[in-house]
Amino acid sequence: MGAGSALDLGTGGGEVLLELLDALPGDTVATEGWPPNIPVAASSLSAHGIPVVEYDAEADPLLPFPEHRFDVVLDRHEAYVAAEVLRVMRPGGRFLTQQVDGRNFPETQAMFGGQSNYPDITLANLSAEAVAAGFEVLAAEEWQGQYRFADVATLVRYFAHVPWEVPDDFSVDRYARQLLDCITRGGSSPSPSGASTCPCSVQAERLRKRGQLEGRTRLRWTVQLLACGGCGRGAAVKDRQ
């Protein structure tokens, strides 16, 4: 039986959720916490009957929904608290998330100094957190690819969209030397491209069975580690129990 309700955490402007429109249940809700995107998401999703609830996981770990509210929870590149996701999912529901690995695009640190803001975001850690929250992981996968930027202006525009990937004091003037070095290294087509993005995905399924976990009666979950973006690396699938 298909899902009767779905939640999209951190929907952005709703662009990716709208790509799934044909598959979404009538009872679909989205959250968004970044002020510039809240009206964008509300305007694009309300036309399709999808309410947007203002919520920022990094400011408040508690999801503004009652327990067992959703059959499916989606989360693409948004922070989440695994125990909270589990709480709002009904038994038998599924959680599917894709996260950008904290080691993503290390060339930025090589260029500008500093360290990743999210060193703990790894597939291993997310899977362990899911299990600790009461999920059971069914499958997880990692994918790695390359960024290529046509020129430095494009690179700077990219950083404007992901300010958390550059130092807080980043500006073109302040980091002009590093940006010029990047052009020198890249020749006519500067592309600080090496090993870079590394998103990982975890899909969780909540089973209807109840089981014992750490001596307390808990709902039992399985998590399926699924292919993300067509890669085949690092698949580890556990059978459902």
Ligand SMILES: C[S@@+](CC[C@H](N)C(=O)[O-])C[C@H]1O[C@@H](n2cnc3c(N)ncnc32)[C@H](O)[C@@H]1O
């Ligand atoms: C990376 S976005 C992903 C949005 C959506 N799920 C998608 O896949 O397109 C995750 C969250 O970051 C927010 N966000 C985007 N740009 C931001 C910025 N410059 N500062 C803070 N948050 C930002 C988005 O509005 C969204 O809530």
